[in-house]
Amino acid sequence: MDENSSARLKRRLLGVVYRIGLFLAMLTICLPGLWIVISSLRPTVEIMAKPPVWIPQEISFDAYVAMFSGIGKGGIPVIEYFRNSLIISVTSTVIAVAIGMAGGYAFARYRFRGKSSVFLGLMLTRTVPGIALSLPLFFLYVRLGIIDTHFGLILAYVALNVPFTIWLIDGFFRQVPKDLAEAAQIDGCTRWQAFWQVEFPLAGPGIASAAIFAFLTCWNEFALASQLTRSVSAKTLPVGLLDYTAEFTIDWRGMCALAVVMIIPALTLTYIVQKHLVGGLTSGAVKG
């Protein structure tokens, strides 16, 4: 075999190995999700079986039907939970992104006293585990009378997300050359117009990704929500999962079904927005 054909063979073999490796990696990542979907469709006996039953023997949508059947028939107030989750997540995301845009822009574009310490301070707040805040927040909220309200959770989530959105959006505004806003101002824009006409569209993909991250954080958050909400009027979907636990039993199938219901909107949103997350939009603006 000559040198060229052995090199060609080696390249093909490497390609196959690469694909197998990739498949295994993706399988590992996707397996928990897949397992939840499967578990939501089969009886608890099969879920708990030892050794595990890999291929479901019996598929049914009973858990989903039961979930929406109302209280007393194995149902939970899933519509209310969904509404609470949506209101809290969307509102807090919008606020966190708005603050993140203002803050990120300021950090990217202006020089001011104490800039780096303020930035570091914001980042340090991320080092505090959310669960450690739950008890102090609980006492505070009880005193303020905002326990078990949408407002209380929105406030907590905005505070949780703002440092992150500022940090992320700052990075994206830094990538938009300063010259562009200056050129826009010379072309007749006010500072405000220059921002909306030029800088905002260019940082758009970054702002969208910050929004997704913020939304998913709120949507999936459990620790704080479980402490700060009590009733159907404020409980979010992750807290709603606890409705499937009773004193001696856990309805794993129901829990998995609710988890699927939770995943679907998050997945859809990410899918819609990710198309807009194309990088390299600023290429060609300036020589580079």
Place this chain on the structure above:
Amino acid sequence: MATVTLTKLTKRYGTVGIVHGIDLDIADREFIALVGPSGCGKSTTLRMIAGLEEISAGSIEIGGRVVNDLPPRSRNISMVFQSYALYPHMTVRENLGFSLKIAGAAKEDMERRVAEASAILGLDTLLDRRPSQLSGGQRQRVAMGRAIVRDPDVFLFDEPLSNLDAKLRTQMRTEIKKLHAKVQSTVIYVTHDQVEAMTLADRIVIMRDGHIEQVGTPDEVFRRPATRFVAGFIGSPPMNLHEATIDDGQMVFASGERLPLPGQFKANVATGDKVVFGLRPDDIYPTGHGISSGGAADVHQIELPITVTEPLGNETLVFVEFNGTDWVTRMLNPRPLRPGERVAMSLDMSQAHLFATETGKTLRS
């Protein structure tokens, strides 16, 4: 179209001064180049005129109107950036028409003016592309088109050619000159490249450390540099400059070598004065191979050893040793020379320059 007047224009960042109270009058339709090494304050001056940088003191008038505190959009200027600063999310057409859109111009008017500008710059076929799909030269043209469309009082150029390769730079230089002839507006052009300044400008402003060293036509700054700095900055290869002390009508150099004092400076110096002697490469040449070929009256002959030669085809740069350093000289109609060879050199002293060592100012009266 407008005049531009800078009066005691100053820029400070805290206690650090960048531009130290410069005065400059720019005539209507004049092409003026601000030139100087990096950090000399030329870009800052331009940005102050544009309104992108606040002024610390002094005033700026455009067309007789004081614009000190007006935002950029109210100054009726346009600017071409070094980075081009094209809007990447817009097509060439949208880039060109952006200022008109912001001003709320009618659609037909906008289309007509974009078409005019693209015709001048040959952008017709590129109108629907985005900046990322253009070459460097094309982007440069779009940036200029965007400036033209606004029909401004003053064009500001901030090192517009420094991102282009050498060939394209020469080409675009010619285009800018043609453009100025066509649109006939006041132009302020910042560059660190003295060749650009010399070829394009009606007048050149040479800046250094936030001060203006000299303002003059290209011919003036080349032939009659006001300071030692200007003498060294303008001209390529640069002027040969050597410190000397005057002694009885002669210049004595550090190495002990002597040259006669050029006639035109005799009245302005006395024995013991410390001076800087300057002579351009064109005014030193192997005897018989120069521009004036020994025809001038004030030519001094001296024999010097050759260190290196750089043949350029029609001429050769000959480096000769004088006063312990290399002197660049220009040989026309070259003949072969060997390093180490001693050749008779002609020094055209009528073209010599003399500056006071202490102040750096010319001793020409």
